[in-house]
Amino acid sequence: MFSDAINALIDGHIICRVTKPDLFDYLAEKSHRDRVSSYLQQIGWRVVSTHNQSGYFLVPHRPGEDTKSALNSMHKKIMGDVRPMIEFLTLCLAATQSDSVLRPGDHIPETKFAALIDESAKRRTDLQSLYARLIRGGGKTNTTEMLRAVLRALEQRGYLVEHGPSRELFVATGMVDAFHDLVDFLVENTPGAEETLDEPEVQGALL
Amino acid sequence: MTALTDIPRFLSLLSRNADVIEATYHDQSVLKTEENEAAIRLLHKERVLSPREDGHYGLTRALRDVLDDLTQRQKRFAIKGNIGEEIDRMEKLLTELEAAAVEGRHEDIDRNSADLIQSLYDVRELIDADLLQFDQVMTSRFSDVKTIDEKMRQNQHYLDRADRLRKALNRLNRTEAHERFSRRDISSAGHVYQNVISGRMEAWTTSLLEISDVFASYMFSFREIETHTRKIRAFAKFLNEGGEPDLEQIALDRPLCNALMRKPPPGAKGWLDIYSERGRRTLAVYCEDLKPIEERTKTEREAGQRVILDSEPKTDDIVAAEELALTYLLNHVDKAGDWVSVHAWSAERDDIRPEVFMEQVISWITTEEDEQLYQIVFDLDAGLSPKTANQRLEDIRLCRAA
Structure with a gap:
C-alpha cells in the first residue's frame, strides 16, 4: 500500500474516496501519511490534503526560486480550469434547483441532467457557453452531446469519474474539493471579490 | 383602519x-x-x-x-x-x-x-x-x-x-x-x-x-x-460582472496555495527497464510479437478523370501533401507522449511548408472531432501586444490527452 500510494501521488493523482478508496483509507491514517510524506520530502514533494480531508495530493516541499518556473506552469494549467468549473458548478445548481453545490461523491446522471438542462433556455445557453469554453472548435448543438463532451472534458481534468456499467453516471472526485479550496483562496486574494459575499443570502436574513 | x-x-x-x-x-x-x-x-x-x-x-x-x-x-x-x-x-x-x-x-x-x-x-x-x-x-x-x-x-x-x-x-x-x-x-x-x-x-x-x-x-x-454554495454563487457573479479580468496574475502574485501547487500528472508515466537482465528478458519476449509500425506511403496519382469500364467517368481528388503530413504528425504526437511543436516538426520536412501546414492543422482543429483527443496550445506572436485585435499565430503545440 505504501508504494502504491507513493506511485499514485507521484503520478499526479488526487487520492480520494471516489477514485482510490483503498489508498484514501491508508492515507487517512496519520502515521501512514507521515511515512509517505517523509519519503516524498526527500525528492522535493510533500503530501497535503484538501481543507476537509477529502483528498490527498502532492505539492512542492519548499517552493522557491528554483521551482518558480515549474510553479508558474502549474498555475497556468490549474487557473485555466477556474472559469469553466465555476460555470459548471453554477449550471449544476440551476439544473438541480438545489442550494448544495457539487461535492466529492455527488452523482451526475447524464441523461437526467440533460433533460433538466433542456427544460430552460437559460440553462441551454449556459451549457453552450461552457461547451465552447472547454471544447475548442466543437461543433455540437444537441444538449445531450454537448453535455457528454463537457463531462468527458471534466473527467480528463480529474474532477469527475465515469461510474457504473451503464456508463451514464459521473461522480465528483476529491478534485472538486481542491477546487473549492482554490476558490476560497481566490476570493480572499482577488480585490473586490470578498465584498460580493456580503450580500444577504443567508437563512434568517428576513427574521 | x-x-x-x-x-x-x-x-x-x-x-x-x-x-x-x-x-x-x-x-x-x-x-x-x-x-x-x-x-x-x-x-x-x-x-x-x-x-x-x-x-x-x-x-x-x-x-x-x-x-x-x-x-x-x-x-x-x-x-x-x-x-x-x-x-x-x-x-x-x-x-x-x-x-x-x-x-x-x-x-x-x-x-x-x-x-x-x-x-x-x-x-x-x-x-x-x-x-x-x-x-x-x-x-x-x-x-x-x-x-x-x-x-x-x-x-x-x-x-x-x-x-x-x-x-x-x-x-x-x-x-x-x-x-x-x-x-x-x-x-x-x-x-x-x-x-x-x-x-x-x-x-x-x-x-x-x-x-x-x-x-x-x-x-x-x-x-x-x-x-x-454562497461562495461559488458570489464568485460566479463577481466574474460575470467584470470582476478581475486577470485571475492568473492573482495566482502568480500569491503562489502559496496548496490547490494551486498541486503536482500535475506527468506526460510520460515511466520508462522501459532495459538496464536489468530480468527486464531485458521480459521485454525481449514482448518484442518477439511486435510488428514494425509502417508509415503510410505517399500515394501519387496523375490528376484527371478516372475512367472505369461501364461506369461514369469521375474526377479523383489528389490527397494533398499537407493532409498526409497531418496523419504523420498525429502519429508522431501519439508516440511522443509530450508536447510537439507543429512549426518545428513541419520545418524538418521537405514536402511541406510550415506556413501552409499550420493552416491545415487549424482547419483540422476547427472541423474534426478527434481533436478532442489532443491538448492544443496556440502560441501567439510575443512581439505584439495582447491587446492588439489581430494577433499573429506563431506556433501550435499538440499533446495527446491523458
Whole structure:
C-alpha cells in the first residue's frame, strides 16, 4: 500500500474516496501519511490534503526560486480550469434547483441532467457557453452531446469519474474539493471579490 | 383602519351617509356634486367608494357584497372575490352583451352593458387590492410570524398568488379581448375597458414583475445556504460582472496555495527497464510479437478523370501533401507522449511548408472531432501586444490527452 500510494501521488493523482478508496483509507491514517510524506520530502514533494480531508495530493516541499518556473506552469494549467468549473458548478445548481453545490461523491446522471438542462433556455445557453469554453472548435448543438463532451472534458481534468456499467453516471472526485479550496483562496486574494459575499443570502436574513 | 376603536367611527360614517350609499348602490354610481362632495371625499378615503369615469363614484366590492346579501339581490354568474372567476364572469357578460347587440335586444343591451361595466370596475378593484396587499406584505416582510417555516409557507402562497395574477393580466390583455371590446355596438363598455383595464395594464405588469422578483429573492433568503454554495454563487457573479479580468496574475502574485501547487500528472508515466537482465528478458519476449509500425506511403496519382469500364467517368481528388503530413504528425504526437511543436516538426520536412501546414492543422482543429483527443496550445506572436485585435499565430503545440 505504501508504494502504491507513493506511485499514485507521484503520478499526479488526487487520492480520494471516489477514485482510490483503498489508498484514501491508508492515507487517512496519520502515521501512514507521515511515512509517505517523509519519503516524498526527500525528492522535493510533500503530501497535503484538501481543507476537509477529502483528498490527498502532492505539492512542492519548499517552493522557491528554483521551482518558480515549474510553479508558474502549474498555475497556468490549474487557473485555466477556474472559469469553466465555476460555470459548471453554477449550471449544476440551476439544473438541480438545489442550494448544495457539487461535492466529492455527488452523482451526475447524464441523461437526467440533460433533460433538466433542456427544460430552460437559460440553462441551454449556459451549457453552450461552457461547451465552447472547454471544447475548442466543437461543433455540437444537441444538449445531450454537448453535455457528454463537457463531462468527458471534466473527467480528463480529474474532477469527475465515469461510474457504473451503464456508463451514464459521473461522480465528483476529491478534485472538486481542491477546487473549492482554490476558490476560497481566490476570493480572499482577488480585490473586490470578498465584498460580493456580503450580500444577504443567508437563512434568517428576513427574521 | 385596523384598530378596534375605529369600528364605531366607521359604522357612524356609514350611518351618516346612508342616503348617498343607498343611492349609489341602486344607481351603480353617484356623481360628485357640491352638496355631496364632503361625504364622497370621506367615503372614498375609507374605501367605501371608488372613483369611476367623469366624476362618478361607485361602491367598492366589499360593501356591495354585504348589501347584496342584505337585499338578496340576484347577481348573474355570481362569484365571490377571486380575480380569475371575476374575469370568467366578465367574459360571460361580454358574450351576453354581444349576443344582445347582434339580435338587437335594446333592453338587454342596456342591462348587460351596465353589468359588464360594473364587472370591469370589480376586476380593476380586485387587481388593485391584490397589488396593495402584496406591497404591504413586502414592506412588513411577514412580520406577524416569527418562524422561518411559517414565513416560507406564506411567501410561497404569495408567489403562487402573484403567478395567478400574472395569468389573469395576460387573459385581460389578449388581442381577442381588445378586438371584442372595440366593437362599435358595445362602445360604452369598450370605453370603460380601455380606461380601466387596458390603460392600466403596463403599470400593473411592471408592479407585478417587481413583486414577483422580491418574493423570489425572499424565497432564496429563507433557504439554508451552504457556505460553499454562497461562495461559488458570489464568485460566479463577481466574474460575470467584470470582476478581475486577470485571475492568473492573482495566482502568480500569491503562489502559496496548496490547490494551486498541486503536482500535475506527468506526460510520460515511466520508462522501459532495459538496464536489468530480468527486464531485458521480459521485454525481449514482448518484442518477439511486435510488428514494425509502417508509415503510410505517399500515394501519387496523375490528376484527371478516372475512367472505369461501364461506369461514369469521375474526377479523383489528389490527397494533398499537407493532409498526409497531418496523419504523420498525429502519429508522431501519439508516440511522443509530450508536447510537439507543429512549426518545428513541419520545418524538418521537405514536402511541406510550415506556413501552409499550420493552416491545415487549424482547419483540422476547427472541423474534426478527434481533436478532442489532443491538448492544443496556440502560441501567439510575443512581439505584439495582447491587446492588439489581430494577433499573429506563431506556433501550435499538440499533446495527446491523458
